[in-house]
Amino acid sequence: MIKLRAYVQLLEKIPMTDTAKYRSYSQSEEFLHNFYSLSQTARIHSETHTLVIEGIEKFFESINNCMDDESLTIKISNDQLYVDDEKLFYNKTTKNLFDNIIRYFDTRCLDGMRLLETVKHASAEEILTFMRLIDNSGQQPEPLPWLTDGLAAENIEWVELIRKSERPQESCYKDKAERRERARRDYTYAMASIEEVAQKIVEKKSEVGIRKTVRVVEDMVTNLIEDDEVYSAISTLRVFDDYTYTHSVNVAMLSMCIGRRINFSRRTLVSLGICALFHDIGKIEIPREILYKKNKLDDREQKLIEQHSLNSARLLLRLKASADSKARLLVPMFEHHLKFDLSGYPHADWKKPLTLFGKIISIADKYDTLTSSRAYRQSLLSPDRALGYMYDRAGKDFDPILLKVFINIMGIYPVGTLLRLDTGELALVVSSPSRDFAKRPLVCILEREDDGSFKKKEIINLDERDPETGNYVKGIIETYHPSTLGIQPVQHIFSS
Ligand SMILES: [Fe+2]
Ligand SMILES: [Fe+2]
Incomplete structure (x- = not known):
């Protein structure tokens, strides 16, 4: 329990980053801080959570402090932040906050927003709905029309969005496509670099350099910070x-996505990325016939498999890296199959609570394992069921708060989930809204061709309702892992 409290405290820091830093904020800076804090808190917690309730109160407080005219405007121009006409200056204290806000609006294809005086009479519920709408718009292929429609549907009239003026919206969407391309490139480079390191380890090289891997992970972090x-x-x-x-x-x-959401610094994200990249490196010492065995493992084979986390930690010592970084990565590698309640393996008399890296990697590891079609696995879980399976084990196998952050990132129906709709159609999730806001994703309809393959048709929003009946136009009947129908989601979603 003490540990859980420690993490609640950690998450409390998400919006604050470092409370002491903000003491010297001016009122405008305080307003920006409260806006950004609330956007982050509302993403993770429900409306009844103390942090959300307090966040809304502070947001109102700063609106009242700052709005002496009929409106209050956040505006970005030439990478500078303005509140009304006041240009805010970067300093050591404000840099992180300002960078976050500029990026926040940029991902949503906005140059800012204007709050009208009527916001003062908005209900807490409305403020929260607005926060979640603007937050979710960042996950939409076309954020601005989506957000505008959402605000209209909720009758929120006290905010005006400032669309990007310097670049047309199309170029903003093109940026999204470019970011996807960069992510794809990062993916390939990361695979190549870890393969190279593994090869050198197999060749028994004593000190294996990882500079290239570090560079790849640094690039990944740069891109991830822009769009996780x-x-x-x-x-x-x-x-x-x-x-x-x-x-x-x-x-x-x-x-790294989890690390980003809990506000890890760039340096910590790089360490986490490297640690996660090498977490299973110890498997190179396990014979392939055991690693990929389809039938049940016997006791000896199981023991061999269970040694891999220890092997990973041992092999880490052969990498060329500073003693400090090795020390930082060693324990999480050892821990990645230990559960939150310290069961799991290796069966050591390990009484220490797990490290933060260890807990994060174990969540990512389990999710990927449950949803991957590895040769030796008999049954596959669709991404949403994998999350459900993990959710049932929150507090036992996984740190509940970090798991909540993870589910929030993935959405109820993670991207790549295959759905059967009540219209009989098959649909693939292409964008999933965050958990607390809505349960209905953006999907692309798939049509079966004569040769048995699937063709991508239109993209639709399952949140759409019939204006007359108020019922959803299409409902979800069943979810599947796409590979059960031989579908490769990446061909339909990430292809250019
Ligand atoms: Fe592992
Ligand atoms: Fe793993």
């Missing part, structure tokens, strides 16, 4: 399904 949605999506799509190192890259990407 694309990384959670690409890792769940299993771009190269049969490839040996796909799992390692997926676990690295998903772990």
Whole structure:
């Protein structure tokens, strides 16, 4: 319980980053801080959570403090932030906050927003709905029309969106496509670099350099900070399904997405990425016939498999890296199959609570394992069922708070989930709204061709309702793992 409290405290820091830093904020900076904090808190917690309730109160408070005219505007121009006409200056204290806000609006194809005076009479529920709408718009292929429609549907009239003026919206959407392409490239480079390191280890080289891997992970972090949605999506799509190192890259990407959401620094994200990338490196010492055995493992084989986390930690010592970084990565590698309640393996008399890296990697690792079509697995879970399976084990196998963050990233129906709709159609999830907001994703309809393959048809929003009856136009009947019908989601979602 003490540990859980520690993590609640950690998550409390998500929006704050470092409370002490903000003491010297001006009122405008305080307003930006409260806006950004609330956007992050509302993403993770429900409306009844103390942090959300307090966040809304603070948001109102700063609106009242700052709005002396009829409106209050956040505007980005030439990478500078303005509140009304006041240009805010970067300093050590504000840099992180300002960068986050500029990126936040940029991902949503906005240059800012204007709150009208009537916002003062909005209900807490409305504020929260707005926060979740603007937050979710960042996950939509066309954020601005989606957000505008959402605000209209909720009758929220106290906010005006400032669309990007310097670049047309199309170029903003093109940016999204470019980010996807970058993520794809990162994926390939990461696979190549880990394969190279594994090869050198097999060749028994004593000190294996990992500078290239570090560079790849640094690039991944740069791109991930800009848009983490694309990384959670690409890792769940299993771009190269049969490839040996796909799992390692997926676990690295998903772990870094969690790290990003709990506000890890760039340096910590790089460490986490490297640790996750090498978490299973110890498997190279296990004979392939055991690693990929389809039938049940005997006791000896099971023991060999269970040694791999220990092997990973041991092999880490052969990598050329500073003693400090090795020390940081060693324990999480050892821990990645230990559960939150310290059961699992290795069966050591391990009484220490798991490290934060260890807990994050174990969540990403389990999700990827449950949804991957590995040769030795008999049954596959669709991504949403995998999350459900993990949710049932929150607090036992997984840190409940970190699992909540993870589910929030993935959405109820993660990207790549195959759905059977009540119209008889098959649909693939292409974008999933966050958990607390809505349960209905954006999907592309698939049509079966004469040769048995599937063709991508139109993209529709399952949140759409019939204006007359108020019922959803299409409902979800069943979910499947796409491979059960031989569907490769990446061909339909990430293809250019
Ligand atoms: Fe493992
Ligand atoms: Fe693993």
